[in-house]
Amino acid sequence: MGLWDSLLNWLRRLNFRRLDWRLELLAEMELSLVGLQNAGKTSLVNAIATGAYSEDMIPTVGFNMKKVTKGNKQMNVCQYVVDAADRDSVPISRSELHELLTKPSLTGIPLLVLGNKIDKSEALAKQALVEQLGLDSVRDREVCCYMISCKDSVNIDVVIDWLIKHSKTAT
Numbered sequence: 001m002g003l004w005d006s007l008l009n010w011l012r013r014l015n016f017r018r019l020d021w022r023l024e025l026l027a028e029m030e031l032s033l034v035g036l037q038n039a040g041k042t043s044l045v046n047a048i049a050t051g052a053y054s055e056d057m058i059p060t061v062g063f064n065m066k067k068v069t070k071g072n073k074q075m076n077v078c079q080y081v082v083d084a085a086d087r088d089s090v091p092i093s094r095s096e097l098h099e100l101l102t103k104p105s106l107t108g109i110p111l112l113v114l115g116n117k118i119d120k121s122e123a124l125a126k127q128a129l130v131e132q133l134g135l136d137s138v139r140d141r142e143v144c145c146y147m148i149s150c151k152d153s154v155n156i157d158v159v160i161d162w163l164i165k166h167s168k169t170a171t
């Protein structure tokens with residue numbers, strides 16, 4: 001086999017591994033993705049799965065917190081998506097998040113907070129979002145916050161890396 005073939009094979013293997021990770025992440029995300037309506041949860045799944053983005057999304061029916069916390073598969077990360085541009089909804093998002101964190105099934109589970117829609121000019125800056133969500137008061141687990149845009153594909157790679165890192169350690 002020539003050098004070129006080896007190189008191609010190597011690239012292919014890399015791609016497959018990336019795809020494996022993505023599929024694994026998606027299976028896990030179904031269990032671990034939480035956030036208020038319209039936050040961009042489905043858009044995030046799409047961004048991670050295919051990189052595609054669409055303006056006209058159909059609201060997801062039948063996905064709620066109960067499903068997330070009652071599944072018999074123990075999840076090992078909790079991703080919380082917030083619409084950083086919808087400032088009025090942030091206080092509600094804050095109380096829902098803190099309520100979620102009291103669930104015994106989530107004790108000690110690392111929390112990834114994603115401030116979405118930073119492509120919008122009215123989006124909060126990271127520091128303001130962290131403050132308004134009261135993330136500093138969460139001390140019983142690892143907390144990480146990234147500002148993302150599903151629309152412009154900003155920081156999606158960072159999210160994927162975080163998820164890969166955390167989904168490998170806990171199972």
Ligand SMILES: Nc1nc2c(ncn2[C@@H]2O[C@H](COP(=O)(O)OP(=O)(O)OP(=O)(O)O)[C@@H](O)[C@H]2O)c(=O)[nH]1
Binds near residue numbers: 061151
């Ligand atoms: N500008 C902008 N709009 C976004 C972004 N991500 C999602 N949206 C839009 O926000 C709306 C809601 O997105 P969804 O992905 O359906 O949100 P969701 O959290 O799945 O909503 P539900 O399923 O109803 O709970 C859609 O119109 C998306 O196009 C983003 O990064 N930037």
Ligand SMILES: [Mg+2]
Binds near residue numbers: 041043058059
């Ligand atoms: Mg949805």
